Amino acid sequence: MDKAASQSYLNSHTNPKWTKGFMSWFMSTDHKRIGIMYAMAMFTFFFVAVCLGFVMKLQKMFPASSGWEIIPVEMYGSFFTLHAIIMIFLFIVPGAPAILGNFFLPLQIGARDVAFPRVNLLSFWLYLFGAIMAVTGVLLGGADTGWTFTPPYSINTQTISVLGIAFDSVSWMLTATFILGWGTILTGINFIVTVHRMRAKGMGYFKMPLFTWSIYATSWLQVLATPVVGITLLMIVIERIMPVGFFNPAKGGDPILFQHLFWIYSHPAVYIMILPSMGLVSEIIPTNSQKPIFGYKSIAIASCSIAGVGYLLWAHHMFTTGMSDFAALLFSFLTFFVAIPTAIKVFNWTATLYKGSITLTPAMLFALAFIFNFSIGGLTGMFLGSLSTDIHLHDTDFVVAHFHYTMFGGAAFGLIGGVFHYFSKMFGKMYSMKWAKAGFGFMFIGFNALYFPMLLLGYYGMPRRYQTYPDIPIFNKLQLASTIGSWILVTGVIIVLAVWIHALLKGKRTSDPNPWNSSTIEWQTATPPTLFNFEVDPVITRDPYDYEAFRAEVKAGTSLGASHD
Amino acid sequence: MNTHEQTQSPRLPIIVFAALILLTISTVLLSGLDVGNTTSLLIAMAVASMKAGLVLYFFMHLNHEPLIFKLFLGVAFFTLLAIFVLTFSDYSFRVLA
Amino acid sequence: MTDQVLAVEHHHDEVGTRLGFWLFLYTELFLFAAFFLVYAVYRSSHLEDFKLAAENLNTTIGAVNTIILLTSSLTMVLSLDALKKGSVKLAKLLLLATVALGVAFLIIKGFEWSAKFDHHIFLQTVKGIAAGHGSPLLTPGEEMLPVGQVLFFGLYFVMTGTHALHIIIGATWMLIVYFWISKGSINPENHGVLERCGLYWHLVDVIWIFLFPLYYLVA
Amino acid sequence: MNVNYNPASVFSQDVDFSFYFIFIISILCLVGITGFMIFSIVKYSRKNNPTPSNLEGHTGLEIVWTIIPTILVMFIFYFGAKGFLKMRNVPENAMEIRVDAGMWWWKFTYPNGLEQNTADGLTVPADTPIYLPLHSADVIHSFYVPAFRVKMDVVPKAEGAKDNYTWFEASRIGDFDLFCAEYCGLNHSQMITKVHVLTKPDYQAWLDEQSAEQMLQLAQNPGKALITSKGCFACHSSDGTKLVGPSFKGLFGKTEIVVTNGEEREIVVDEAYLKQSMLEPARDIVKGYQPLMPPLPLTAEEIMAIIEHIKELSE
Numbered sequence A: 001m002d003k004a005a006s007q008s009y010l011n012s013h014t015n016p017k018w019t020k021g022f023m024s025w026f027m028s029t030d031h032k033r034i035g036i037m038y039a040m041a042m043f044t045f046f047f048v049a050v051c052l053g054f055v056m057k058l059q060k061m062f063p064a065s066s067g068w069e070i071i072p073v074e075m076y077g078s079f080f081t082l083h084a085i086i087m088i089f090l091f092i093v094p095g096a097p098a099i100l101g102n103f104f105l106p107l108q109i110g111a112r113d114v115a116f117p118r119v120n121l122l123s124f125w126l127y128l129f130g131a132i133m134a135v136t137g138v139l140l141g142g143a144d145t146g147w148t149f150t151p152p153y154s155i156n157t158q159t160i161s162v163l164g165i166a167f168d169s170v171s172w173m174l175t176a177t178f179i180l181g182w183g184t185i186l187t188g189i190n191f192i193v194t195v196h197r198m199r200a201k202g203m204g205y206f207k208m209p210l211f212t213w214s215i216y217a218t219s220w221l222q223v224l225a226t227p228v229v230g231i232t233l234l235m236i237v238i239e240r241i242m243p244v245g246f247f248n249p250a251k252g253g254d255p256i257l258f259q260h261l262f263w264i265y266s267h268p269a270v271y272i273m274i275l276p277s278m279g280l281v282s283e284i285i286p287t288n289s290q291k292p293i294f295g296y297k298s299i300a301i302a303s304c305s306i307a308g309v310g311y312l313l314w315a316h317h318m319f320t321t322g323m324s325d326f327a328a329l330l331f332s333f334l335t336f337f338v339a340i341p342t343a344i345k346v347f348n349w350t351a352t353l354y355k356g357s358i359t360l361t362p363a364m365l366f367a368l369a370f371i372f373n374f375s376i377g378g379l380t381g382m383f384l385g386s387l388s389t390d391i392h393l394h395d396t397d398f399v400v401a402h403f404h405y406t407m408f409g410g411a412a413f414g415l416i417g418g419v420f421h422y423f424s425k426m427f428g429k430m431y432s433m434k435w436a437k438a439g440f441g442f443m444f445i446g447f448n449a450l451y452f453p454m455l456l457l458g459y460y461g462m463p464r465r466y467q468t469y470p471d472i473p474i475f476n477k478l479q480l481a482s483t484i485g486s487w488i489l490v491t492g493v494i495i496v497l498a499v500w501i502h503a504l505l506k507g508k509r510t511s512d513p514n515p516w517n518s519s520t521i522e523w524q525t526a527t528p529p530t531l532f533n534f535e536v537d538p539v540i541t542r543d544p545y546d547y548e549a550f551r552a553e554v555k556a557g558t559s560l561g562a563s564h565d
Numbered sequence B: 001m002n003t004h005e006q007t008q009s010p011r012l013p014i015i016v017f018a019a020l021i022l023l024t025i026s027t028v029l030l031s032g033l034d035v036g037n038t039t040s041l042l043i044a045m046a047v048a049s050m051k052a053g054l055v056l057y058f059f060m061h062l063n064h065e066p067l068i069f070k071l072f073l074g075v076a077f078f079t080l081l082a083i084f085v086l087t088f089s090d091y092s093f094r095v096l097a
Numbered sequence C: 001m002t003d004q005v006l007a008v009e010h011h012h013d014e015v016g017t018r019l020g021f022w023l024f025l026y027t028e029l030f031l032f033a034a035f036f037l038v039y040a041v042y043r044s045s046h047l048e049d050f051k052l053a054a055e056n057l058n059t060t061i062g063a064v065n066t067i068i069l070l071t072s073s074l075t076m077v078l079s080l081d082a083l084k085k086g087s088v089k090l091a092k093l094l095l096l097a098t099v100a101l102g103v104a105f106l107i108i109k110g111f112e113w114s115a116k117f118d119h120h121i122f123l124q125t126v127k128g129i130a131a132g133h134g135s136p137l138l139t140p141g142e143e144m145l146p147v148g149q150v151l152f153f154g155l156y157f158v159m160t161g162t163h164a165l166h167i168i169i170g171a172t173w174m175l176i177v178y179f180w181i182s183k184g185s186i187n188p189e190n191h192g193v194l195e196r197c198g199l200y201w202h203l204v205d206v207i208w209i210f211l212f213p214l215y216y217l218v219a
Numbered sequence D: 001m002n003v004n005y006n007p008a009s010v011f012s013q014d015v016d017f018s019f020y021f022i023f024i025i026s027i028l029c030l031v032g033i034t035g036f037m038i039f040s041i042v043k044y045s046r047k048n049n050p051t052p053s054n055l056e057g058h059t060g061l062e063i064v065w066t067i068i069p070t071i072l073v074m075f076i077f078y079f080g081a082k083g084f085l086k087m088r089n090v091p092e093n094a095m096e097i098r099v100d101a102g103m104w105w106w107k108f109t110y111p112n113g114l115e116q117n118t119a120d121g122l123t124v125p126a127d128t129p130i131y132l133p134l135h136s137a138d139v140i141h142s143f144y145v146p147a148f149r150v151k152m153d154v155v156p157k158a159e160g161a162k163d164n165y166t167w168f169e170a171s172r173i174g175d176f177d178l179f180c181a182e183y184c185g186l187n188h189s190q191m192i193t194k195v196h197v198l199t200k201p202d203y204q205a206w207l208d209e210q211s212a213e214q215m216l217q218l219a220q221n222p223g224k225a226l227i228t229s230k231g232c233f234a235c236h237s238s239d240g241t242k243l244v245g246p247s248f249k250g251l252f253g254k255t256e257i258v259v260t261n262g263e264e265r266e267i268v269v270d271e272a273y274l275k276q277s278m279l280e281p282a283r284d285i286v287k288g289y290q291p292l293m294p295p296l297p298l299t300a301e302e303i304m305a306i307i308e309h310i311k312e313l314s315e
């Protein structure tokens, strides 16, 4: 084994041409470096979107009659569109697989890298290119179509000209989204092949950690769903620049067909967002309870059934579009079948706590909050899946609250928990526990204060994508409460980000390979990992969460990590 | 690692090719029959599927690939089928004009 | 590539690479699937218009093109076989033949398209009837086609256009492979790239196999 | 001040029943899960329970919590579907009011030809089923009356395709908000009006009075009537106020700068220009405005009438 390979990946490099500084990262095919680069890029974009969300909430603090206007009228549409495009296409869909999946999938299955390291780097470049395109699109005029790009509005809407030159920024943003899609597809292909071909000796499918399972299920969705939306968005571009008819009723098209194609991707996409976070929760909870996860196999199979069933219910977003009643009934019926594997997972996580030995680390707090928030998010999904209630709740703030509960309270909370869980492994630094917990407190309270009122608002009939709203007392009170919640929440976010940045710059160095005493193998290698992840290619002999066997190993000094002490 | 290094004689590909050409000619001829829209579409699609199957199985060497390749094809195929069937659960039951 | 990168990709996994490539082919397939779905939906709701419009397409040209593509698939298979057997020269020749057939396909397609332009079936108008509908896209003397035919031709141009784009990509790739074979970096022992190039070409063929009846035979 | 959410139609009962049914299940699940989490955190904290068990699962439990949710969701589906089917099946004797939606106006056309616009709102008799065909002039809008639990998208359709529809039967008298619930551009959040529910006799009286008035106006000043009924008032005022589009007051004979194909030029507003502005609004865009005006189907007489009225407003 040569010298570079036994050093931490932060100091050794894969590419001798660029050994230092920025280029040694930007040209690196090491899955760990790529993961970190994704994290840096994503959090930059993400911060922009947080600010947009915050401003939208400010705008809604008082009703129209107050004359309180934070965002110029023409801009509100662009605001929520950009907010959603960044959050969804730049952050939460690619986020977990790209950041933590890249970093930990090979580590968890005992591989040296992903199957196609260079394709992996290409994905990152595509991501960066698409992301920059999307963000510049906004500076060049923006799009006010919502992230759903619903035609015929998205075909008709005019774009603002820059410096006297008419510029079709809607097409620009659509193209950006298409490019971003290819980044995700390639990542998905990479992970599927990695899981099938690169598992360590002895690691059967049912010996893979649950995070790996969830990334695997996610990858299939990425591969099979993303191309559909890619080409659909391109069809809108074609329709905008050429006199062809696909979805424009003036040319004989059916705008509802676009919605079908869009949701064929975008519904599975919500499971792309949530599954990796579910995987992270499945890692954090057994670790911090020091016992095997309850019902390992059901959770693994549930991940795959969520992905499978999740493909079959897209049209529950379309109950009010006037599609056939038969389709409405069918899709509503199918929708409920995704609740069952999800319920199984939630119950299994909760049951894992039983007779454990629980430590409330920051990661654990976020994981438990995930269960709480996501349950609310998922259960509100039941109201939306049920036909008659969806007719009332569709396109109201109830839906907005539903998806923030799932995407933010669920997926993003899980991700934050995951970052806290893995932070020391990734950087070899430790953060301040006290401040991390304080950040959690603000985020949890702020989050619920922000979105619970929105559930009620939606029930009372407040439509979404409204710049202003009529002066109705119940609206006023709830909007105000929700805005104040956003202040608490943002305080929490800032604390969390500050904790991370502080830890990165000034945090205590640590080389403790396994601070939380976790039994999975990514914890049994050096901190931070070496270039090829393991000094010796590992051989798996036990179940990933068999804590009794793990403790015995540690005692006997035979665990993989033992050699590093 | 190469599991399927069997090199074949050019016989098989040429037979497959002949079959493909025959199917092409027959589909053109069959399209001349007056059997109603649905039937003629069904026939055309059936012939096309056969041709596609031949290309996939022989030209693309699925016949020599491990099981996992065929499973993947199955996943892709069923997903496609689901998309079409479910979309038509809307369009076949639309109340028209 | 450098030693270190090679060390990471320590064993080059040919089966894994092919598996990944198949997955990539599925994404291409799903891309076209979206088009086919749009086609299917509009065909079901505009049956008569679709049949009328399809009559403007020439079945013979379509059939000839189908046969050209099928032949090119055959030469591709044979080229790979030849390379595997070690007859590099033959492999190169057959590869060139494949490219040539692809180009022939494009040329015929090009004639077909330009004929459509001449008849002004471009997207939504036909010539010869008085007084426009007030659409800014119409020049005087043109008439709107019925919406069903507008949809048909829109789909026809975009789908065959996308397919032609794939042919161009495939042909370019083959030329690069040809170059690599000449250089010797693709050789009887290391023929993975040619194999994947072939897979891609066959997929493009499979897609045409479905495009052909849907556009040329439904009339 | 109206209360939007108090049930006010025959659907409310079904929808609210479904809602509360799911609500109760949700609360039970949530309390159960959260309660168990808190209990475990305390009971099995590292301090209280230093040695964890190695419990790996329990097949019986697994089956229980697969089957029970399955049964529950099937009930949820059933109640939801029941309420939905009622919304889709219009009673035979329903009264038809045609709804037209456009960027950013509503128009309601009564069986006797009376037209009401965004400013007037939709007036209906109580306890009468109302059938509403929904027609869109441009993009997708959505007809939403929270108090009635009614929502249906107003989707522009290709030639020959059937428009969407919905129906309701108001069961309470009062004024209720009517929102546009599908994003439709700049003034989406102003695409709001009211549903006025009157008793049947009141409604009849209102209808007679309005119809007579509209007939009279149509006879006296057809231009004004058209501007009202075509929804021009959503974007144009007649008192000089600047809305989405320029005001009609003082418009005729005015010198303006318009942008044609990206080039600015000065014009004097005359009949030809007005006519063209209505037929092809995208051609000349008045400087300082967005090209938002939709081309509206107007006949030559209607255009002349409108121009007459604009002239009047400019005297």
Ligand code: HEA
Residues within 6 Å of the ligand: A148, A270, A271, A273, A274, A316, A317, A335, A336, A338, A339, A342, A343, A346, A374, A375, A376, A377, A378, A379, A381, A382, A384, A385, A386, A390, A393, A394, A395, A399, A402, A403, A406, A407, A410, A411, D025, D029, D030, D033, D068, D069, D072, D073
């Ligand atoms: C991470 C993202 C995510 C996730 C995981 C989900 C999960 C679910 N969603 Fe959600 N959804 C979105 C993101 C997400 N959604 C977004 C972004 C939109 C709006 C898009 C837009 O319009 O802009 C949306 C909109 C949306 C709609 C359309 C609403 C409308 O516009 O009218 C519907 C309708 O059926 C729906 C349903 C569901 C269901 C049934 C689930 C299920 O998967 C939930 C399953 C989970 C549970 C059920 C909870 C846990 C289980 C228990 C606690 C056990 C007990 C449970 C029972 C006995 C029932 N969602």
Ligand code: HEA
Residues within 6 Å of the ligand: A049, A050, A051, A052, A053, A054, A056, A057, A080, A081, A083, A084, A087, A088, A092, A095, A145, A146, A147, A148, A400, A404, A407, A408, A412, A413, A415, A416, A419, A464, A465, A466, A467, A486, A489, A490, A493
């Ligand atoms: C992941 C998705 C996500 C997230 C995190 C957010 C965050 C926020 N959202 Fe967002 N929102 C959407 C996705 C998201 N939103 C979407 C899809 C829409 C629909 C748009 C449309 O209609 O087209 C929407 C619409 C939307 C609206 C409705 C607009 C309208 O209909 O009128 C509002 C209104 O207030 C709002 C507010 C906010 C606020 C205040 C925040 C935030 O500011 C709150 C503060 C943010 C945080 C606290 C971040 C949490 C931290 C993390 C996520 C870190 C994760 C860690 C790792 C990756 C390791 N959002």
Ligand code: CUA
Residues within 6 Å of the ligand: D102, D103, D104, D140, D141, D142, D180, D181, D182, D183, D184, D185, D187, D188, D189, D191
């Ligand atoms: Cu009309 Cu929103």
Ligand SMILES: [Cu+2]
Residues within 6 Å of the ligand: A266, A267, A270, A313, A314, A316, A317
């Ligand atoms: Cu969904």
